[in-house]
Amino acid sequence: MxxxxxxxxxxxxxxxxxxxxxxxxxxxxxxxxxxxxxxxxxxxxxxxxxxxxxxxxxxxxxxxxxxxxxxxxxxxxxxxxxxxxxxxxxxxxxxxxxxxxxxxxxxxxxxxxxxxxxxxxxxxxxxxxxxxxxxxxxxxxxxxxxxxxxxxxxxxxxxxxxxxxxxxxxxxxxxxxxxxxxxxxxxxxxxxxxxxxxASFDRPNIRYRIVEKNDVRRQLLDLIRGEHPGDSGVVYGLSRNRVQETADFLCEHGIDALPYHAGLSASVRAANQSRFLREDGVVMVATIAFGMGIDKPDVRFVAHIDLPKSVEGYYQETGRAGRDGQPASAWLAYGLQDVVQQRRMIDESPGDDVFRRRLGQNLDAMLGLCETVECRRVRLLAYFGQTITACGNCDVCLTPPESWDGTVAAQKALSAVYRLQQRGQRYGAGHLIDILRGKSTDRTRQHDHESLSVFGVGQDISEQTWRGVLRQLLAQDLLMVDGEGYGTFALTEASRAVLKGERKIMLRRDLEKREKTPRGGARGKAPAVDLPAEALPLFETLRAWRGEVAKSHGVPAYVIFHDATLREIAMARPATLDELGHISGVGARKLEAYGADILGQVR
Structure with a gap:
């Protein structure tokens, strides 16, 4: 037939x-x-x-x-x-x-x-x-x-x-x-x-990982050096200053990084995008203006150094990793300040209450993904209406987080906000934590906060853990950020039930020290592809040949052939044009244009 x-x-x-x-x-x-x-x-x-x-x-x-x-x-x-x-x-x-x-x-x-x-x-x-x-x-x-x-x-x-x-x-x-x-x-x-x-939204080759922000540029550098040395990747930040500073930082530490944001001229953006598409091992640090339609198949990681505004945006951006089906990473660092900033941006955004409420729902879904104690992929796909079993390839599955009864800690934090509100005062996280931990400062003395009944009630909890508590209270809508643009805290309607002991609060336990890379920070480059040792030399030879052809044509290397096609050639070692023509990704035009050259490389 x-x-x-x-x-x-x-x-x-x-x-x-x-x-x-x-x-x-x-x-x-x-x-x-x-x-x-x-x-x-x-x-x-x-x-x-x-x-x-x-x-x-x-x-x-x-x-x-x-x-x-x-x-x-x-x-x-x-x-x-x-x-x-x-x-x-x-x-x-x-x-x-x-x-x-x-x-x-x-x-x-x-x-x-x-x-x-x-x-x-x-x-x-x-x-x-x-x-x-x-x-x-x-x-x-x-x-x-x-x-x-x-x-x-x-x-x-x-x-x-x-x-x-x-x-x-x-x-x-x-x-x-x-x-x-x-x-x-x-x-x-x-x-x-x-x-x-x-179709299914699942991308099983991508490993999702969300970590607490703690010197995020250093965390990012550890990720690239430890897990993705020499790999192509995309790093997303929310502001042009954040993007520029991060690109400069990576360059200072030996990473081939380029910025992409609205503060650069159109010609510079185009040149940086062209380099990213055409060269191996370039890391693009960008605002969300970059990436839609990027067809580069071998992006090995996508990192977010700021909290995305929605699950849809996060999924779209992480989806730029691993288009070739090979293992890839989606890494996100976020912290208390991210939540405060996003809540404040929603309150200050133009538009009516319906618009702001929709933005708030988007953020709540994103926070739910960050704070979940169940499989990330289950939570992510549920957002798009799809059901799967636990994936075994995200941080929650690989290293299940601990949860703890944070009801008393939540009551202490909410009580501190309430006592300050009674005085007509509102403060941000830093000063609130100083009060809870009983830390005497110029500000606590100046405003007589050391006389508050809540001063020092949280000495048994570290500053970092308190930041995690406040972040999760914000995520659960038990605290709100004021609408005046100062990033200070106020109680919500839901706070009352916690203060009265009518609601139990379970919290996710954050790691106390900076996250270690799964490979122990190894500096050596891992094999780029999963190939038998005998096929690797031919694969690298074919990649070098492809690079020269692409350069002479003025196009990205993957336009000539994808890595997947070169892997199959390296494994099959075709000896004739007919055998080569049965390799996936070798159509009639490419067989005619490059067949003899490829067989020469195989020989």
Whole structure:
């Protein structure tokens, strides 16, 4: 029985023997003219779900993408496969744009990538009216959600595609969306009748780890040196100053780190992004403006040095690790000040009470993930409505945390806040802990706080443990941050039950000393891949050859071949072009272009 047109394209163009998961069902549905909303985790193969239907159907697949800085790489990768692809965006001059428009009208393009801002211009809409469109693919569809973490106002206008081209199938794709966000995407893009395809959100190759913040830059350096020396990674911070200072710190300590934030010029950001994509072992320190659509498969770790604002944002960002399916780390350090800062930002945020309440719910879910004493992955996937058993590959599963009855400690802390409130006073964590521990300071003496009945009632608990107690009281909504912007504490409605002894408080016990790396801080580079010793020399030879080819073509190395393909070649040691053609990821175009060279490297 002959292959279907879609399977034939998958094998001939992309070099894969079979579809994964729901890819085939999605491809068949869209190829047949149906609309689809696709949720698939990063690295799950979303792009094939629109690229293959675009190649099978008559006309050009129009891809709406917010990622101007990455369109060139996406087009380069398709061109390497022999696919006729181009883009239209603001980086092109008049002549380049005109050449692309001519190719589209002549039917010489399989795929055309367009930024949403460009798509909405009269010139672009008139151009599309004159050509033949195979489908519309709306990538990073969560950008349409006003509750989402990457909201783009231009996406709100994309519902007009259905109005102007009602017969052209549309496929909207994202890696991250709760049921609520999914419903919003469908409604705003007029995809109410679209078929939904929701793959599992689980990324079993990623190890999740959340630690208490304690000199976070040093903790980060220990992580990179001890577990990921020479690896590519992404470090996320909330502010541009935080990002810049952390990148500088890592560079001072011998890590090849680059910053990415809004304070840098567009040219510097583009140059840093290009280096990260094209070179091995670069660590990008960035605000959340970086990373959407980054297709680098060998990012071995994603670290957060500040608390993310939502579980959706956290999942999206950590998903950039380990796209190749190899082991990767998602590491987050957070502390009391993170909670105080986030609560304060919500109170001060513009918008109505409904908006602030939604932000508060997002933060509560994130804090719940941080403070959980059950499997991180169970908690993470439950947020997206999926149920799994304990994963065995997160810090909670590997080193189960202790919990302790913190009711008395909570009562002492809340009583201290209450006594200060009675005096019309509010203070932050540092002074509150001084009072609880009975530490005499200029401030305690000046304000006569040493006469308070709660002064010194918590001497038996260390300062670090008290910070953990206060952080968890904030997380459980038993303390609140004032709305005046000072980061001081006040009681909540829920505090009363604890003070009256009507509610028991269980707390997670934090480690008293700085976290040790699982490998004991070993400095040596671990093997990059899990390969038999006899295959490693050939794998490294192939990587070096690939690097030279990529450099000469001006593209990232993974555009030539992914590591997974080179691993399979190193294991199989093909001796003929026919044998090489059966390796996953070696399509007809790449076999023709690189087959002889690869066989030479194997020999």
């Amino acid at each position: 002959p292959d279907s047109p879609a399977l034939s394209v998958l094998r001939r163009v992309f070099g894969y023997e079979s579809f994964r998961g729901e890819q085939q069902a999605i491809v068949d549905h869209v190829t047949g003219g149906g609309d689809a909303l696709v949720l698939m985790p990063t690295g799950g193969g979303k792009s094939l779900c629109y690229q293959i239907p675009a190649l099978v159907r008559e006309g050009t697949g129009v891809v709406v993408s917010p990622l101007i800085a990455l369109m060139q790489d996406q087009v380069d990768a398709l061109t390497e496969l022999g696919v006729r692809a181009a883009f239209l965006n603001s980086t092109q001059d008049w002549q380049q744009a005109k050449d692309v428009e001519r190719a589209f009208l002549a039917g010489e393009l399989d795929l055309l990538y367009v930024a949403p801002e460009r798509l909405m211009t009269d010139r672009c809409l008139q151009l599309l009216e004159r050509g033949r469109i195979a489908l519309f693919a709306i990538d990073e569809a969560h950008c349409v959600s006003q509750w989402g973490h990457d909201f783009r106002p231009e996406y709100l206008q994309l519902s007009m595609l259905h109005e102007r081209w009602p017969q052209v199938p549309r496929i909207a794709l994202t890696a991250t969306a709760t049921a609520l966000t999914r419903a919003e995407i469908a409604q705003r893009l007029a995809l109410d009748a679209a078929r939904h395809f929701v």
